[in-house]
Amino acid sequence: MLSKVFKPLAVLGLSFAMIQSANAETITGAGASFPYPIYAKWAGLYEKETANKVNYQSIGSGGGQQQIIAKTIDFGASDDPMKAQALADNQLLQFPAIIGGTVPVVNIPEVKSGELKLSGAVLADIFLGKIQKWNDPAISKLNQGIALPEKNILVVRRSDGSGTTFGWTNYLSKISPEWKEKVGEGKSVKWPVGQGGKGNEGVAAYVKQLKYSIGYVEYAYAKQNELSWVSLQNADGKFVQPSRETFAAAAANAKWDSAAGMGVILTNEVGEQSWPITAASFILIHKNSEKPEQTKSVFKFFEWAFEHGKKSASELDYVPLPDNVVEQIKAQWKNEVKDKQGKAIY
Secondary structure, three states, rough: OOOHHHHHHHHHHHHHHHHHHHHHOOEOOOOOOOOOOHHHHHHHHHHHOOOOOOEEEEEEHHHHHHHHOOOOOEEEEEOOOOHHHHHOOEEEEEEEEEEEEEEEEEOOOOOOOOOOEEEHHHHHHHHHOOOOOOHHHHHEEEEEEEOOOOEOOOEEOOOOOOHHHHHHHOOOOOOOHHHHOOOOOOEEEOOOEEEEEEEHHHHHHHHHOOOOOOEEEEEEHHHHOOEEOOOOEOOOEEEEEHHHHHHHHHHOOOHHHHHHHHHOOOOOOOOOOOOEEEEEEEEEEEEEEEOHHHHHHHHHHHHHHHHHHHHHHHHHOOOOOOOHHHHHHHHHHHHHHHHOOOOEOO
């Protein structure tokens, strides 16, 4: 008798799963590697809960901007916020999705993770090629009591157009007049020294392989690859460790309505606990959607992420957006994104 009851229930369950699969939505996004660990995590949880799929390619912020402008993806992602004119020219809406931190990572066998102290000025001189040995007096002065090796410093930097590079070079430009004059800031710059790696993934891989190297990656990549990071001096002169708490401290006073597309830069923020190279990562979508159902699916995914993805974001040491910022973003979805008939999509 029980087998007769369970058999129809099993068939019913299978049929429901097939219907759910048949109605599943798929959206595509591409861009920044900085938020890739959390976007991948969110996508997996979202598919498990809703059967809807999110295909996200970690190709760098430059690629994300190019592909959304070309309309080959449903949403782009960039850590280098687009300026007002570029947003207007391409009729794009930009909003933040997550906050995280870029950290200098090193491979110095003689030094424990978090033990090495560096200042922004010393970092700039290392990446300018002026400081070439790990026991240079400028580094030794910050690290009295630590036996630093007399080894050449191997600089690793990004080879692709990168929002992480934008944040890194923006920070160094604020700290070092020489860096600002000779190199400047941007997704791609003319590097004075160093070996290039593609994506946060590539830089992390090189630093892990090369002894006595230094590079920069989003914090989740440092942890996932078991890389050593440094303690960095912030705008208040305090040496702080990278963490969700220090990223949150840097973002605490962000004025999201002070920049076009909410494109606030969070480097070198004041505060005793602030991590100096904190950044928001941004999403780009078209205001005049040619594929309103796809755009609606993008909204559904990020609405789910903002509501249900906070725990997983925190577990990866990202900082979820505050609820009031999320409400501000949703208002923009409703007011600024339309279909061909001018009807609101959200």
